[in-house]
Amino acid sequence: MERIDTDILIAGGGIAGLLASAVLAEIGFDVICADPVPPVTDGAAAGADTRSTAFLMPSVQLLERAGLWPRLAAHAAPLRIMRIVDASAAEGALETADFVSDDIDQPAFAYNLPNWLIRREVLAHLQTRANAQLLAPCRVEGMLARSSGAIVTLSGNRQLRAPLVIAADGRNSPLRKAAGIAAKKWSYGQKALVFVVHHPDLPHENVSTEVHKSGGPFTLVPLPDAHQSAVVWMATGPEIAALNTLDDAAFAQAATARSAHVLGALTLVAGRATWPIIAQQAARLDGPRLALLAEAAHVIPPIGAQGLNMSLADLAALAGLLAEARNAGQDIGAPALLARYSRARLPDMAARIAGVDALNRASMASAAPLHGLRRQGLKLLHGVKPLRKAAMFAGLGAGARQAP
Ligand SMILES: Cc1cc2nc3c(=O)[nH]c(=O)nc-3n(C[C@H](O)[C@H](O)[C@H](O)COP(=O)(O)OP(=O)(O)OC[C@H]3O[C@@H](n4cnc5c(N)ncnc54)[C@H](O)[C@@H]3O)c2cc1C
The missing domain is CATH 3.50.50.60 (FAD/NAD(P)-binding domain)
Structure with a gap:
C-alpha cells in the first residue's frame, strides 16, 4: 500500500x-x-x-492574495451595474433599479467567468x-x-x-x-436552467440584470464578449420540464419573452443544463x-x-x-x-x-401583495445610499434589504 x-x-x-x-x-x-x-x-x-461564477470583491481580494487573480482576470467580464427589473405588473410596465459600482468607488462590483x-x-x-x-x-x-x-x-x-x-x-x-x-x-419546488445566449441587438454594457416576474428570477450575467451573457432561469419544476421540450428556436423565443426584451432578441449559444434548487x-x-x-x-x-x-x-x-x-x-x-x-x-x-431564501420566496410569489412588497423593497433599497452600498458589497441584489 x-x-x-x-x-x-x-x-x-x-x-x-x-x-x-x-x-x-x-x-x-x-x-x-x-x-x-x-x-x-x-x-x-x-x-x-x-x-x-460572479466573484464579488471580497473573493477577488482573496484570489489576489493567492496570486490567482491575474490569470482569472484575463478571462473575466467586469460587472459595473446590477440592474433589478420587476416585470410582474399586469399591464407589462417594468420597474427598474440600478446599483452602480461607482457607489462603492470601484470600477466593478464583481467579475464573471465560466466555471x-x-x-x-x-x-x-x-x-x-x-x-x-x-x-x-x-x-x-x-x-x-x-x-x-x-x-x-x-x-x-x-x-x-x-x-x-x-x-x-x-x-x-x-x-x-x-x-x-x-x-x-429544504426544497422550493424549483429548478434552474443554465445556458449562454447571444444578443446581437444590444450589448450588455457590463450590466448584470435580474428580471423578476414569478416562479423565480431570470438572470443575465455578462460574459467577456459584449454580445454574450450567461443565463440562470429559475422556475417551477413543471415549467422547466415544459421548457426543456422546446427546440432551440422556440426556447430562445420563450427566453426572450421572459427576459422582458431587456437585451433584445436572444439566441442560444450553449448549454441548457438543469439544476435542482435546494437549500x-x-x-x-x-x-x-x-x-x-x-x-x-x-x-x-x-x-x-x-x-x-x-x-x-x-x-x-x-x-x-x-x-x-x-x-x-x-x-x-x-x-x-x-x-x-x-x-x-x-x-x-x-x-x-x-437572505437568499427570503428573496427567492418573494421572487417565486405570484400573489399580488408579495409583488407589491418586492417593489417596495426595491424602492427602499435603491433610494437609500448606505443600503445601496451594502447591496453592492453583498451582491445580494434586491434581497439585500434583508441583509443590513
Ligand atoms: C445554477 C447555479 C448557478 C450558480 N451561480 C453562482 C454564482 O454566480 N456565484 C457563486 O458564488 N455561486 C454560484 N453557484 C454556486 C456554485 O456553483 C457552487 O457553490 C459551487 O460550484 C460548488 O462547488 P463545490 O466545490 O462546493 O461543490 P462541487 O462542485 O459539487 O464539488 C464537489 C466535488 O467533490 C467530489 N467528491 C464527491 N465525493 C468525493 C469523495 N468521496 N472523495 C473525493 N471527492 C469527492 C465530486 O466529484 C466533486 O468534484 C451557482 C450554483 C448553481 C446551481
Whole structure:
C-alpha cells in the first residue's frame, strides 16, 4: 500500500476544492486534493460545467492574495451595474433599479467567468506549485481521526496521513455524513436552467440584470464578449420540464419573452443544463480533524452570486486560522481551532441563507401583495445610499434589504 504524508488533504476538486488548494498552498501548506472525477477544462466537452461564477470583491481580494487573480482576470467580464427589473405588473410596465459600482468607488462590483474556465486556470496555476497536488481520479473512501492526525483511505490502495482534512466534497458530502454532522435541507419546488445566449441587438454594457416576474428570477450575467451573457432561469419544476421540450428556436423565443426584451432578441449559444434548487445548512462546520467547506456546508438558490462567494468567505476564515496556528507552532487540526472556524462562519452563513431564501420566496410569489412588497423593497433599497452600498458589497441584489 502506498503511504502519503501531507499537511492538508482536501476531499473534492470542484471549484471550491481547487481554489482552497491554491489559497492554502500559497500560505505555505503542503496540500493534496483528491477527486474521483478529473476536472473538465474544455467548455465544449461532455460533462463541462456551463455555469458561470460572479466573484464579488471580497473573493477577488482573496484570489489576489493567492496570486490567482491575474490569470482569472484575463478571462473575466467586469460587472459595473446590477440592474433589478420587476416585470410582474399586469399591464407589462417594468420597474427598474440600478446599483452602480461607482457607489462603492470601484470600477466593478464583481467579475464573471465560466466555471469550466475557472477550473482550467486554477489547475494551470496548481501545476506551477511544488506544494500542491491534484489526485484525480482518486476517491476519499474514509477517514479515521486520531489525536496525532487523520488517517485517510484513498482509492487505488493508497493511505494518507494529515493533521487536517477539508471536506469540499459537495452537497452530498460523504465526509460530513461519516462524521455524523447533521444538515437541514429544504426544497422550493424549483429548478434552474443554465445556458449562454447571444444578443446581437444590444450589448450588455457590463450590466448584470435580474428580471423578476414569478416562479423565480431570470438572470443575465455578462460574459467577456459584449454580445454574450450567461443565463440562470429559475422556475417551477413543471415549467422547466415544459421548457426543456422546446427546440432551440422556440426556447430562445420563450427566453426572450421572459427576459422582458431587456437585451433584445436572444439566441442560444450553449448549454441548457438543469439544476435542482435546494437549500441546505450543516449544523456545524467542524468534526474530528475535519473542516467542512463550500457546498458540503451550505447550499443556496443561485441568487445574488452568493454560493461560491460564501464558500470563499469560509476559505478566508479557515486560511487565517490555520496560518495563525502554524505560526504559533500549534496543531492545525486541533479541536479548539476547528470549533473556532465553525463558530466564526455559522452566523454569516445563516444570515446569507436566510437572505437568499427570503428573496427567492418573494421572487417565486405570484400573489399580488408579495409583488407589491418586492417593489417596495426595491424602492427602499435603491433610494437609500448606505443600503445601496451594502447591496453592492453583498451582491445580494434586491434581497439585500434583508441583509443590513
Ligand atoms: C445554477 C447555479 C448557478 C450558480 N451561480 C453562482 C454564482 O454566480 N456565484 C457563486 O458564488 N455561486 C454560484 N453557484 C454556486 C456554485 O456553483 C457552487 O457553490 C459551487 O460550484 C460548488 O462547488 P463545490 O466545490 O462546493 O461543490 P462541487 O462542485 O459539487 O464539488 C464537489 C466535488 O467533490 C467530489 N467528491 C464527491 N465525493 C468525493 C469523495 N468521496 N472523495 C473525493 N471527492 C469527492 C465530486 O466529484 C466533486 O468534484 C451557482 C450554483 C448553481 C446551481
